[in-house]
Amino acid sequence: MSDTCIEFNDVVAGYKDFMILNNLSFKAQTGSITLLLGPNGAGKSTVLKTLFGLLKPRQGTIKLYGESVVGLTQKDLLAKGIAFVPQGRNLFGQLTVWQNLELGGITIGKELTHERTPEVLEFFPRVKQRMNSMASALSGGEQKQLEIGRALLLRPKVILIDEPSIGLSPMVVGDVFKLLRKLADQGTTVLMVEQNVKSALKISDEAIALESGRLVLQKPASELLADPHIERLFLGGAHAANAAPAATV
Numbered sequence: 001m002s003d004t005c006i007e008f009n010d011v012v013a014g015y016k017d018f019m020i021l022n023n024l025s026f027k028a029q030t031g032s033i034t035l036l037l038g039p040n041g042a043g044k045s046t047v048l049k050t051l052f053g054l055l056k057p058r059q060g061t062i063k064l065y066g067e068s069v070v071g072l073t074q075k076d077l078l079a080k081g082i083a084f085v086p087q088g089r090n091l092f093g094q095l096t097v098w099q100n101l102e103l104g105g106i107t108i109g110k111e112l113t114h115e116r117t118p119e120v121l122e123f124f125p126r127v128k129q130r131m132n133s134m135a136s137a138l139s140g141g142e143q144k145q146l147e148i149g150r151a152l153l154l155r156p157k158v159i160l161i162d163e164p165s166i167g168l169s170p171m172v173v174g175d176v177f178k179l180l181r182k183l184a185d186q187g188t189t190v191l192m193v194e195q196n197v198k199s200a201l202k203i204s205d206e207a208i209a210l211e212s213g214r215l216v217l218q219k220p221a222s223e224l225l226a227d228p229h230i231e232r233l234f235l236g237g238a239h240a241a242n243a244a245p246a247a248t249v
């Protein structure tokens with residue numbers, strides 16, 4: 001059996017007539033952290049949105065454990081174990097921490113949600129102390145932790161996470177990254193977009209760089225971390241940072 005968890009094959013996707021992903025192919029291995037890199041507008045978030053069914057590919061296939069997930073609803077995808085933590089703040093600010101968790105567990109029912117809540121809160125002691133606070137009253141870092149906790153309630157096999165470090169202090173970012181590493185080591189597959197490239201590479205297994213929705217580089221994260229031209233990946237020009245030709249997975 002293959003260890004491939006996520007597979008994009010020749011995917012074309014976009015908005016109206018504007019194609020963002022252009023014949024994108026890549027694979028992500030089970031239990032690994034794959035970091036999506038590239039300049040603004042390269043299509044990194046679009047990869048996550050397309051995988052989570054928010055955008056339908058015009059062409060190509062997207063598979064999870066060898067089975068197509070194209071055309072599935074978010075409910076179906078959640079049931080298959082895919083969780084999405086989008087960029088920015090995605091909580092119900094006027095509801096309590098507890099109510100946000102309950103809503104996050106809506107697809108698994110109240111009983112399972114209540115049963116799993118303590119295990120999730122073990123990861124986030126500060127959030128645990130504030131179960132009855134309005135979500136909007138938590139700090140930015142606590143809110144992001146609650147969002148991740150909400151996703152973990154589903155015991156996901158795959159976590160799609162978009163820019164988790166935005167607005168967080170370096171210490172909180174470190175905690176979030178450590179948690180993602182721990183989850184991956186336990187078998188969860190993580191596909192992450194993150195501008196905090198160096199820190200993210202340190203906990204990632206594989207890095208994929210996009211330019212204009214095309215794959216221009218795929219390398220082990222450790223190899224890329226040692227690359228003196230790494231900054232170019234923020235700005236485009238990944239080819240220049242790529243000593244070897246881009247992998248054709």
Ligand SMILES: Nc1ncnc2c1ncn2[C@@H]1O[C@H](COP(=O)(O)OP(=O)(O)OP(=O)(O)O)[C@@H](O)[C@H]1O
Pocket residue numbers: 015020038039040041042043044045046047193
């Ligand atoms: N809902 C939308 N409708 C139309 N165009 C969109 C929409 N969402 C994103 N785009 C466009 O798609 C392109 C790729 O966006 P995407 O968010 O995937 O890029 P990104 O690589 O994640 O960039 P960033 O690092 O800036 O978040 C951008 O040009 C963006 O303006």
